[in-house]
Amino acid sequence: MEELKDKNIHQTTIKICEDLKNSSQYKSLFEDIQKLVATPSVKIEDFKSTLLKCMQENGLEAELKNNIYRWVKMKRKESSSYDSFFRKSQIHWDKRIHKSLNSMCSELGISLAKLRGNSEKEELLNKWNELSNFETDIHKYRPVYAPKDFLEVLLNLKGPKRDKSKCDNQRWEFAQLPLRVKNLSELRNLYLEISRGEQILNSNTMLSTNQNFVQLEAERILLGEKILMKNYAPLAQEYLKKGCPKCLRARIWALLLGAEIKSYQISYFDFLKQNVLQYDLMIDKLIIKDINLTASNDDQYFVFEDVLYQVMLCFSRDSEILKYLPNQPAFMQVAFKGKPNTPENTIVFPPSGVIPFHGFTMYAAPFCYLFNNSVELYFVFRAFYLRYWHRLHRVCASSQGIVSLCLQFERLLQCYEPNLWNHFKKCRIYPLRVVIKWIMRAFSGHLPPEQLLTLWDIILAYDSLEIIPLLAVVIVIFRKENLMKVNTLANVEAVLADLSSIAVVPLLQMALMKEEG
Amino acid sequence: MRVSYCTDLDKSVVVANCEKRGWVQVGPEEDWNIYWAGTQTCRSLFSVDSGYRMNDNQLINHFPNHYEISRKDLLVKNIKRYRRDLEKEGNIMAERGDSKYLHLDFIPVTFVLPADYNMFVEEYRKSPQSTWIMKPCGRSQGSGIFLINKLSKLKRWSRESKTPFQQQLNKESYVISKYIDNPLLIGGKKFDLRLYVLVTSFRPLKAYQFKLGFCRFCTVKYDSSVAELDNMYVHLTNVSVQKHGGEYNSLHGGKLSVQNLRLYLEGTRGKKVTETLFDQISWLIIHCLKAIAPVIATDRHCFECYGYDIIIDNKLKPWLIEVNASPSLTSTTANDRILKHKLLDNIFNIVVPPSGMPDVRWNKIPSSEALGDFELLIDEDLVNASENGENSSARNNSKWK
Numbered sequence: 001m002e003e004l005k006d007k008n009i010h011q012t013t014i015k016i017c018e019d020l021k022n023s024s025q026y027k028s029l030f031e032d033i034q035k036l037v038a039t040p041s042v043k044i045e046d047f048k049s050t051l052l053k054c055m056q057e058n059g060l061e062a063e064l065k066n067n068i069y070r071w072v073k074m075k076r077k078e079s080s081s082y083d084s085f086f087r088k089s090q091i092h093w094d095k096r097i098h099k100s101l102n103s104m105c106s107e108l109g110i111s112l113a114k115l116r117g118n119s120e121k122e123e124l125l126n127k128w129n130e131l132s133n134f135e136t137d138i139h140k141y142r143p144v145y146a147p148k149d150f151l152e153v154l155l156n157l158k159g160p161k162r163d164k165s166k167c168d169n170q171r172w173e174f175a176q177l178p179l180r181v182k183n184l185s186e187l188r189n190l191y192l193e194i195s196r197g198e199q200i201l202n203s204n205t206m207l208s209t210n211q212n213f214v215q216l217e218a219e220r221i222l223l224g225e226k227i228l229m230k231n232y233a234p235l236a237q238e239y240l241k242k243g244c245p246k247c248l249r250a251r252i253w254a255l256l257l258g259a260e261i262k263s264y265q266i267s268y269f270d271f272l273k274q275n276v277l278q279y280d281l282m283i284d285k286l287i288i289k290d291i292n293l294t295a296s297n298d299d300q301y302f303v304f305e306d307v308l309y310q311v312m313l314c315f316s317r318d319s320e321i322l323k324y325l326p327n328q329p330a331f332m333q334v335a336f337k338g339k340p341n342t343p344e345n346t347i348v349f350p351p352s353g354v355i356p357f358h359g360f361t362m363y364a365a366p367f368c369y370l371f372n373n374s375v376e377l378y379f380v381f382r383a384f385y386l387r388y389w390h391r392l393h394r395v396c397a398s399s400q401g402i403v404s405l406c407l408q409f410e411r412l413l414q415c416y417e418p419n420l421w422n423h424f425k426k427c428r429i430y431p432l433r434v435v436i437k438w439i440m441r442a443f444s445g446h447l448p449p450e451q452l453l454t455l456w457d458i459i460l461a462y463d464s465l466e467i468i469p470l471l472a473v474v475i476v477i478f479r480k481e482n483l484m485k486v487n488t489l490a491n492v493e494a495v496l497a498d499l500s501s502i503a504v505v506p507l508l509q510m511a512l513m514k515e516e517g
Numbered sequence: 518m519r520v521s522y523c524t525d526l527d528k529s530v531v532v533a534n535c536e537k538r539g540w541v542q543v544g545p546e547e548d549w550n551i552y553w554a555g556t557q558t559c560r561s562l563f564s565v566d567s568g569y570r571m572n573d574n575q576l577i578n579h580f581p582n583h584y585e586i587s588r589k590d591l592l593v594k595n596i597k598r599y600r601r602d603l604e605k606e607g608n609i610m611a612e613r614g615d616s617k618y619l620h621l622d623f624i625p626v627t628f629v630l631p632a633d634y635n636m637f638v639e640e641y642r643k644s645p646q647s648t649w650i651m652k653p654c655g656r657s658q659g660s661g662i663f664l665i666n667k668l669s670k671l672k673r674w675s676r677e678s679k680t681p682f683q684q685q686l687n688k689e690s691y692v693i694s695k696y697i698d699n700p701l702l703i704g705g706k707k708f709d710l711r712l713y714v715l716v717t718s719f720r721p722l723k724a725y726q727f728k729l730g731f732c733r734f735c736t737v738k739y740d741s742s743v744a745e746l747d748n749m750y751v752h753l754t755n756v757s758v759q760k761h762g763g764e765y766n767s768l769h770g771g772k773l774s775v776q777n778l779r780l781y782l783e784g785t786r787g788k789k790v791t792e793t794l795f796d797q798i799s800w801l802i803i804h805c806l807k808a809i810a811p812v813i814a815t816d817r818h819c820f821e822c823y824g825y826d827i828i829i830d831n832k833l834k835p836w837l838i839e840v841n842a843s844p845s846l847t848s849t850t851a852n853d854r855i856l857k858h859k860l861l862d863n864i865f866n867i868v869v870p871p872s873g874m875p876d877v878r879w880n881k882i883p884s885s886e887a888l889g890d891f892e893l894l895i896d897e898d899l900v901n902a903s904e905n906g907e908n909s910s911a912r913n914n915s916k917w918k
């Protein structure tokens with residue numbers, strides 16, 4: 001038994017070492033260690049222990065540990081017997097998206113990919129910091145799909161072994177899908193600090209007593225600074241459970257996610273930029289259109305429009321995303337327009353494998369409140385995407401995937417507000433149709449930025465997206481009285497349209513704390 | 518007890534707020550309790566020949582000589598006098614270093630033209646590279662403003678305006694101010710702050726700051742080059758100017774909330790500098806009010822809501838640009854409407870005593886619940902009370918004494 005376990009650990013170690021060697025951080029870490037070895041404090045006679053001691057003193061041990069911690073997070077795999085079913089559904093959906101892209105291309109008489117001419121390249125380069133002034137005609141483009149379309153896809157999932165006899169009603173619910181989701185008491189266990197009603201720093205603390213807030217914030221800042229000094233990612237995660245001061249969030253998040261900027265990241269971002277300059281993809285227009293339809297019109301994000309153009313365009317060129325995504329999406333191979341179909345002229349379309357939907361920009365926009373610099377912003381956004389956001393717009397069996405999250409919303413509502421649920425049912429209003437956009441965008445663009453960042457703190461702190469459907473349910477229940485008074489979809493939407501007064505932490509506490517007695 | 522109101526402004530936020538309170542609208546000749554008036558109406562009401570005498574249950578939204586703060590030349594004059602007076606007293610607030618006031622240097626160097634022309638030239642010669650901004654003293658909404666980077670341009674302007682025909686037009690005086698050419702930019706664009714301050718009394722001073730101000734962004738990237746000197750879309754943040762630009766977006770109206778500005782600054786620049794900035798803003802608002810307090814004809818029937826225009830430079834220092842006595846109540850966007858609605862609602866909560874009936878005999882100390890989104894900036898009654906040790910009320914949380 002022991003032997004088996006040892007062997008297992010051994011295998012894992014080999015795997016970690018292999019992956020580490022292939023990672024982008026490896027080179028600089030290895031060089032730093034080499035430099036250390038060359039110093040007199042590392043002794044050949046006692047190589048292992050002196051090296052370890054030195055690494056500890058120089059913070060390289062923390063760095064190495066952080067890498068392993070992040071590796072574990074990335075590799076965390078849940079497998080379910082339905083994986084292949086969901087995988088097939090996703091591929092089917094990917095193909096539909098590709099088809100729709102192709103037909104948009106032929107309708108508009110354009111190609112998926114083409115090399116840019118010199119003058120265009122130059123103009124783009126000159127306007128790199130003010131891409132809102134880069135002239136492109138996008139008025140004929142429309143988003144490939146919106147959250148509502150995606151919900152239709154999800155509702156049409158037949159389920160691997162659905163009972164044929166009771167189908168009609170099923171267009172209503174996710175209940176037929178054989179996925180297991182947490183109930184309220186399991187959620188209480190997961191979000192232990194919130195359920196226990198522990199003091200959590202958040203902007204709404206201010207309302208109660210100003211003095212308390214000032215003191216609590218000062219304490220949190222002191223502790224946060226210590227953790228940043230230690231440079232230890234697992235501590236950063238733990239830290240977030242009690243709330244993050246606004247002034248430390250950028251650094252805490254970067255540490256937790258391993259998104260610190262070194263020379264590699266700077267040159268990689270520049271490489272992505274060169275790719276944007278070099279060739280024109282049809283989805284560039286979709287990206288620009290999406291920013292135009294969302295951030296540019298939003299009084300919380302319009303000032304960041306130009307940063308978002310840079311970041312989103314570079315994202316589309318980032319082939320590492322396709323490489324790191326756990327379930328690779330189906331992708332197309334496309335040759336540049338007018339070039340022979342040889343390997344040099346062919347690219348994966350798009351290199352990131354990600355085709356934006358309406359509102360995709362919102363996955364990145366809130367980071368503008370944390371970073372002035374596009375490179376820093378990019379890598380934190382990308383880390384979030386790779387850890388979380390990709391699951392919100394792709395079909396998968398994961399407990400973190402959109403299907404499970406929808407199901408969880410449904411179960412919680414049904415279970416804790418059966419009256420409201422029945423009211424919706426009677427009026428033939430499907431509540432998920434209203435809240436799907438909140439869930440798919442992780443509330444971005446719906447909650448005010450300060451509340452949103454607090455919510456995202458909680459995602460990182462507990463490394464889970466399950467807080468999103470929970471919050472969605474709580475908001476719906478919170479507005480129950482008004483919802484019971486209306487009976488059309490439009491009116492339900494109106495009751496739930498404005499989230500500007502929502503206070504995330506107090507609402508979640510209300511839902512998760514057990515009543516006294 | 519019926520409260521009646523009167524207004525000569527056709528502003529839906531005013532009417533909606535009064536109606537919501539169940540107040541009855543009456544004409545100016547009738548018996549009103551609250552008058553929300555334009556500055557002209559107000560001035561003629563207070564003028565000697567109007568012969569109007571208000572009773573104890575009447576309130577009006579302007580002080581008789583509000584122009585002491587809202588006219589650009591008088592504001593500067595009052596602030597300069599205030600600083601001089603403090604200096605004579607030997608007050609440390611008027612301390613100087615390197616000839617500049619250390620704590621009261623919150624308005625750009627300004628002269629009144631034509632009166633102070635010689636003083637201006639002297640200052641101009643000290644740094645001939647600087648850009649200056651010319652503004653007619655009594656106008657608003659960016660009208661008549663232009664930038665100057667050469668003395669010759671000013672000379673040409675004054676020559677042209679001396680022709681007999683123009684003389685008539687240009688009887689108005691101007692202020693010329695040092696142009697803040699290093700404004701803080703976000704997304705490459707210049708912006709200024711519009712903050713609201715309610716004063717319910719000047720002697721003793723009672724003032725409240727509204728937490729929900731906003732930043733007004735230019736629609737075009739900032740560019741300090743000479744070629745863009747005449748491009749008002751680059752330099753003037755007035756919505757009335759920007760909305761004529763091709764880039765104007767009516768969904769957000771170029772307005773970012775002050776809370777979001779604060780979130781951004783704390784997130785990207787840190788807590789200390791952000792806190793200092795906002796403390797300095799409160800500081801300049803209070804000292805600006807103190808500067809005009811001695812000259813305002815104080816009247817118990819009056820209250821006034823001011824719109825402060827403030828520019829933040831790239832070192833995060835705030836500069837007072839001007840104070841409006843009738844800040845725009847027009848809503849440009851949905852959120853703007855919500856904000857202005859709250860503003861009016863909160864103002865009425867503060868100026869009307871708990872009984873619900875306007876009454877000038879009330880001590881004008883609203884409960885903390887009545888403040889809504891206003892924060893107490895200063896109440897000299899409370900300051901005095903706590904200094905006399907009579908009352909160390911918890912409500913006296915003003916940072917500024």
Ligand SMILES: Nc1ncnc2c1ncn2[C@@H]1O[C@H](COP(=O)(O)OP(=O)(O)O)[C@@H](O)[C@H]1O
Nearest residue numbers: 625656657658659660694695696697753754839
């Ligand atoms: N000294 C200055 N430095 C930089 N910008 C200024 C300065 N003075 C005015 N401005 C800009 O011009 C705009 C209009 O000036 P302001 O004094 O407010 O006059 P108005 O009464 O016409 O609004 C301000 O909102 C600001 O954007």
Ligand SMILES: [Mg+2]
Nearest residue numbers: 658659826839
């Ligand atoms: Mg102004």
